[in-house]
Amino acid sequence: MPPEKTTQKARSDSARASLLKAGRALFGRDGFISTAVNDISAAAGMSKSGLLHHFPSKAALFEAVFEEEEMRLVARVAAEAGGAPNARERMRQGARALLDALNDAMSRQIVLIDGPAVLGWAVWRRIEGDHGIALIEATLREAQAEGSLARLPGSAFSRMFLSALHEGAFSIIEDETQRPAVEIMLDQMIEGLFDRG
Structure with a gap:
């Protein structure tokens, strides 16, 4: 795999891991209904559109x-x-x-x-x-x-x-x-x- 592809995959994997970690913390604390997509994306250090790039919905x-x-x-x-x-x-x-x-x-x-x-x-x-x-x-x-x-x-x-x-x-x-x-x-x-x- 070319170096730029490897770097891009590593960034994507890191972003996904951050979203899963933030999602677990917020879903686990507040429940699915009370957790907003904006709160998850902010906790993961990215925009809402960044979250939706990795996951099409909450x-x-x-x-x-x-x-x-x-x-x-x-x-x-x-x-x-x-x-x-x-x-x-x-x-x-x-x-x-x-x-x-x-x-x-x-x-x-x-x-x-x-x-x-x-x-x-x-x-x-x-x-x-x-x-x-x-x-x-x-x-x-x-x-x-x-x-x-x-x-x-x-x-x-x-x-x-x-x-x-x-x-x-x-x-x-x-x-x-x-x-x-x-x-x-x-x-x-x-x-x-x-x-x-």
Whole structure:
């Protein structure tokens, strides 16, 4: 690639990263509806037209922020659960790590509150499938390879388990004393899956 193209790409990548960072901060703090495009562009140090050059709309920027947040959450969960001795325990530790991560106000606003409402069901479901669901299904395949799960349960279980995690996070946000009960219910889902083989 010619040097001028490399420099132009680096500038474009840097501008995009600045917009994603500013978008996450403002969407996470104020929510999608209350965040203005002008505020995001100013926080990123560029004009509104500069923002619209990279993202055609506020919703398009939010989608990119949402997907980046999903990747961030999956990376955190994988890192925190990665040292567990087996897939069953990785699922247990991963569930707890996601509950912790969703206790962060910014992640909660982007992923749980605005994500489904702003993106719509089809886009939200696709992105969840590419990240959170993919991690659950990978862990289940690891369990099968280890011999602790005789057959895979299908994608319905992964979606139901992630939905239970999201609802559990909401319950804990509303009343943190619910955390032990939420963990027990999630453990029962995991144990029920493995017990059936």
